[in-house]
Amino acid sequence: MTLRSKARVFGRVVRTDGLANALTLGGYTLFPRAFAALARRVASGGSVSELSTGNYLHAIQNVQDYKLWSDYGGGDVAVESSDNRPCYIWFVPDWLNVWGGGHYTLFRFANHFAKSGSRNIIFVYDNQRHGTPTKLQKELEDALDDCQIEVIVDPEKLPNATGAIATTWQSAYKVKAFPHAKNKLYFMQDYESYFYSFGTQSMQANATYSFGFSGVTGGGWLKHCYESHGGTAINYRFAADRSIFYPAAKKVR
DSSP: OOHHHHHHHHHHHHHHHOHHHHHHHHHHHHOHHHHHHHHHHHHHTSOOSSOOOOOHHHHHHTOOOOOOGGGGTOOSSOBOOOOOSOEEEEEEOOOSOTTOHHHHHHHHHHHHHHHTTOEEEEEETTOOSOSSSHHHHHHHHHHSTTOOOEEEOOGGGOBOEEEEEEOSHHHHHHHHHOOSEEEEEEEESSOGGGGSOSSHHHHHHHHHTTSOOEEEEESHHHHHHHHTTTOOEEEEOOOOOTTTSOOOOOOOO
């Protein structure tokens, strides 16, 4: 990204999220050692004799900037579609195992909505391995009964959407930048800031809960977590397939 592009993005963040947030994110990006020292000093209540020895290069490379959709490879104009159904685009990370808990849960939700009359697209936002969606589409069709969802791996092929849905904190930055959705939602299965020790990534995960998306959370505790950041959410209850999981037959005495 050129200096001019960075300045444009910084100005956009100032307008949408305030100067304090823009300066904080810029500070984390440019001076991670200083911020680590500050965090340790605040936590300890005293002075810091030495800086943390963390891998700051790795931390910088994992910073999610507030970018324009074009910086993610997306088009300024959405792809035209003759499909008049409500369209929902799920921003999903690439997967090695289609049966993985978080992935398989959201795939079943998306397929359920597709069967109810809406178009549901799985957009692999971090695609590095696939030139076409053929392999991933086949995996979904093998894993789901009557699969009616579709996979897209090229951001330039996304249509206008009724809703764009973030499924991870990293994807939330892409959804925030996506300009072709009437609504933006957050399908939240974990409190992801707790995946990390205090630092850049945990703070960036927390920041996404204040993007103003409508939350859909797994259980009431996550609903409380999401709303503690100022948003609103509904939660779904956890379920089990009773044809597989059921109480053992009572023994007759």
